[in-house]
Amino acid sequence: MRGAAALAVDERLPTPLYHQIYLILRNQIIDGRHNDGDLIAGEEDLARQFNVSRITARRALAELAAEGLVVRARGRGTRVIKPPSAPPIRANVEGLIENLMAMGLKTQVKLIEFDYEIASPDVARALKLEPGAEVQRAVRLRFLTDGPFSYLTTYVPASIGRQFGRKELEREPLLGLLERCGVKIGGAEQTISATLADTRVAPLLQTAIGAPLLRIVRVVHDREGLPVEYITGLYRPDRYQYRMALARVETGDRNTWSANLDPAEASVSSSNREKRK
Amino acid sequence: MRGAAALAVDERLPTPLYHQIYLILRNQIIDGRHNDGDLIAGEEDLARQFNVSRITARRALAELAAEGLVVRARGRGTRVIKPPSAPPIRANVEGLIENLMAMGLKTQVKLIEFDYEIASPDVARALKLEPGAEVQRAVRLRFLTDGPFSYLTTYVPASIGRQFGRKELEREPLLGLLERCGVKIGGAEQTISATLADTRVAPLLQTAIGAPLLRIVRVVHDREGLPVEYITGLYRPDRYQYRMALARVETGDRNTWSANLDPAEASVSSSNREKRK
DNA sequence: CACTATTTGTCCGTATGTATG
DNA sequence: TCATACATACGGACAAATAGT
Numbered sequence: 001m002r003g004a005a006a007l008a009v010d011e012r013l014p015t016p017l018y019h020q021i022y023l024i025l026r027n028q029i030i031d032g033r034h035n036d037g038d039l040i041a042g043e044e045d046l047a048r049q050f051n052v053s054r055i056t057a058r059r060a061l062a063e064l065a066a067e068g069l070v071v072r073a074r075g076r077g078t079r080v081i082k083p084p085s086a087p088p089i090r091a092n093v094e095g096l097i098e099n100l101m102a103m104g105l106k107t108q109v110k111l112i113e114f115d116y117e118i119a120s121p122d123v124a125r126a127l128k129l130e131p132g133a134e135v136q137r138a139v140r141l142r143f144l145t146d147g148p149f150s151y152l153t154t155y156v157p158a159s160i161g162r163q164f165g166r167k168e169l170e171r172e173p174l175l176g177l178l179e180r181c182g183v184k185i186g187g188a189e190q191t192i193s194a195t196l197a198d199t200r201v202a203p204l205l206q207t208a209i210g211a212p213l214l215r216i217v218r219v220v221h222d223r224e225g226l227p228v229e230y231i232t233g234l235y236r237p238d239r240y241q242y243r244m245a246l247a248r249v250e251t252g253d254r255n256t257w258s259a260n261l262d263p264a265e266a267s268v269s270s271s272n273r274e275k276r277k
Numbered sequence: 278m279r280g281a282a283a284l285a286v287d288e289r290l291p292t293p294l295y296h297q298i299y300l301i302l303r304n305q306i307i308d309g310r311h312n313d314g315d316l317i318a319g320e321e322d323l324a325r326q327f328n329v330s331r332i333t334a335r336r337a338l339a340e341l342a343a344e345g346l347v348v349r350a351r352g353r354g355t356r357v358i359k360p361p362s363a364p365p366i367r368a369n370v371e372g373l374i375e376n377l378m379a380m381g382l383k384t385q386v387k388l389i390e391f392d393y394e395i396a397s398p399d400v401a402r403a404l405k406l407e408p409g410a411e412v413q414r415a416v417r418l419r420f421l422t423d424g425p426f427s428y429l430t431t432y433v434p435a436s437i438g439r440q441f442g443r444k445e446l447e448r449e450p451l452l453g454l455l456e457r458c459g460v461k462i463g464g465a466e467q468t469i470s471a472t473l474a475d476t477r478v479a480p481l482l483q484t485a486i487g488a489p490l491l492r493i494v495r496v497v498h499d500r501e502g503l504p505v506e507y508i509t510g511l512y513r514p515d516r517y518q519y520r521m522a523l524a525r526v527e528t529g530d531r532n533t534w535s536a537n538l539d540p541a542e543a544s545v546s547s548s549n550r551e552k553r554k
Numbered sequence: 555c556a557c558t559a560t561t562t563g564t565c566c567g568t569a570t571g572t573a574t575g
Numbered sequence: 576t577c578a579t580a581c582a583t584a585c586g587g588a589c590a591a592a593t594a595g596t
Contacts, residue, residue: 014296015487016583023487024475031509032399042561053585058562074562075593121312192519194471194489194512198301210292210300212471212489215514235471237492242469291582293572330574 017052021060029069029080036082040070107149111170112204113139116158123155126219126230136161138169141204149239151201155230175220178228186223192216192242195234205236212237292487294329298337306346306357307515313359317347384426388447389481390416393435400432403496403507413438415446418481426516428478432507452497455505463500469493469519472511482513489514 013020025040034040041049046057061078064070072078119127119135127135135155142150154174163181179185197211205213213234220229290297302317311317318326323334338355341347349355396404396412404412412432419427431451440458456462474488482490490511497506 013485013487014293016291018583019291020476023473024477027472027475033397035398044561055586056584059583061562072562073593074591075560077561077593187522189520189522192469192491192521193514194491195304195514196300196487196489198304208290210290210297210473210487212473214469214471214491237470237472243466244469245464245466295572333573336572 017050018056018059018063021046021050021052021057022063025060025064026067026069029064029082034080034082036080038080039077040080042077108143109170110141110143111138111166112141113137114166114169116161119155123230127155127157127227129157134158138174140169144239147239148205149236151205151234153232156228160228174229174231178220183228184223185228186221186225188218188220190216190218197234201234205234207236214240214242216242294327295333295336295340298323298327298329298334299340302337302341303344303346306341306359311357311359313357315357316354317357319354385420386447387418387420388415388443389418390414391443391446393438396432400507404432404434404504406434411435415451417446421516424516425482426513428482428511430509433505437505451506451508455497460505461500462505463498463502465495465497467493467495474511478511482511484513491517491519493519 028034043054043058043061046052046060047054050057061070061072065072065078069081070078071081114137116134116136119129119131119133121131123129123135124131124133127133129135134157136158138152138154138156140152140154141148142152156174156178160178160181160183164177168177175185193215195213195215197205197207197213201213202208202211207213214237216231216233216235218229218231218233219227220231221227305311320331320335320338323329323337324331327334338347338349342349342355345358347355347357391414393411393413396406396408396410398408400406400412401408401410404410406412411434413435415429415431415433417429417431418425419429433451433455437455437458437460441454445454452462470492472490472492474482474484474490478490479485479488484490491514493508493510493512495506495508495510496504497508498504
């Protein structure tokens, strides 16, 4: 009895009802709960389901139609249009760090901001600098053929950053620049999370304000464990996803679980779907 | 010249202006751009920055204050209140799959829905079942001490799922149940992405509609490569983050990059911050 | 070819929320 | 606080296209 699960919208929220419903339906379609051409609930049905007026339900469907997720026709109902499969173009690399390099080489970059500034508390802590130390800060946009997919803010200790400038950053991946500065990169730690697009990044990433973004914060360190780069990346989830394979590894006689990241790769999907007319 | 970057709100969006501004300020505070007790822009300043009226700016600040992110006092301005550091409690496990098991054992689970149904197209494809095959579907909420942090929807082929029921699902992690059914788990593939909380999951995760969520879609397969479980998990990013360490590995004489996930772990942070009064 | 049921498209009037000055 | 403008949401009514009998 799936339909019995209480679907509800909340009138007290700042978001309009029609948009709440739109989001739910959109999720259902993207999650693959329908086949291409499937008939979905009409205006009257939706209105009953969500306990709203027909006009409100109608507007939610209109938003879906404006985005091209459904087609509507009088007397025929509302039908789901599945995107032309949008097969994820995967970077054919193995290994995560190699992948990071390959990404830097295969995509186009635009340098948005570049300056030297006093490290903010969080940045200083991550790079293990004393408060007040200077860092090089760069904001870059990364492009795929069909548009921007990532917004990267990088911090490098000024001592290292002085050895290259704007032009190098626009041409080469930062990891490569660091290596050429004599930094022996040992590894990295990263945290994957999610945020919303605010008014600064939304226009740059050509997405809507309040759209979900994948957020990856990474600290790269050299072989001595000294941090050399602090980067936070915001990614459009429709164009970039983090893919990895987990393999079970038997360790000795105990029936313990251990794991290993085997063929790890970030997949870049090229969906050309647009937001909000 | 960081402040010069054009901050703007979009009037064409369905979200009210005051709420857009609220989200921006909230992000800035959470991202650590201020220290505890820092003074932030007042009503007049905000109104100028975002090109809105003072009342609108005021309301954004009022929402922040209601959430406890700032304190406001006449004549003293608006000051940031940093959450009590909220140190992420890390699961002390090594290895990703082991981690998945440990998570299942250490956290509380509530079974929301449980039924058998015909596999939707995407589920059938992921589990390599022919269209129309039956699957066991379970929706679970996972709790930390301070509240829910993940919403999990799992699909298991009915042939396997018939061997356990509701009670087992509430007590044991699904991976353990599968093992006891004779399934030899070989590994998994997962994709990490981001979405928005819709009206179904938002109340369950005790978060706002439209809040960002980490989304992990995973297919677990046995040693023959046959899929045995399809799971999509939605996670509150303030309570659950995906942490991993990347290590550079020298492979032979070529100066190539290879990578390995070494001490991988998911960190669970216990922030007790509440949303929307 | 009706006739009908269904479903979308369009219109009205009204009440409330949002935002400005 | 007030007046104004616009968006949101409701209920109801009718027209137009489609599919089935």
